[in-house]
Amino acid sequence: MAKGRAGVRAQAWDKDGSLLDDFAVDRVGPVTLLRNARSPVATSAMAIAEYVLQHVPISRRR
Numbered sequence: 001m002a003k004g005r006a007g008v009r010a011q012a013w014d015k016d017g018s019l020l021d022d023f024a025v026d027r028v029g030p031v032t033l034l035r036n037a038r039s040p041v042a043t044s045a046m047a048i049a050e051y052v053l054q055h056v057p058i059s060r061r062r
Contacts, residue, residue: 012036
C-alpha cells in the first residue's frame with residue numbers, strides 16, 4: 001500500500017481566538033450547531049447527544 005499525502009483538517013476557534021480542543025455547541029436562532037466534532041465522533045455520538053440534551057434548551061415552536 002502506498003503512502004498518501006498529508007491532509008489538512010479544519011480546526012475551530014473560540015470567540016477569544018484560542019483553538020478548540022473539544023467540540024462546541026452553539027445556538028443560532030432555532031438551530032443547534034455542533035462544531036469541531038472531530039474523528040472519531042461516531043464513537044462518542046451518544047455522549048455528545050446526551051450533553052446537548054442536558055445543556056441546550058429545546059424549543060417546541062416551529
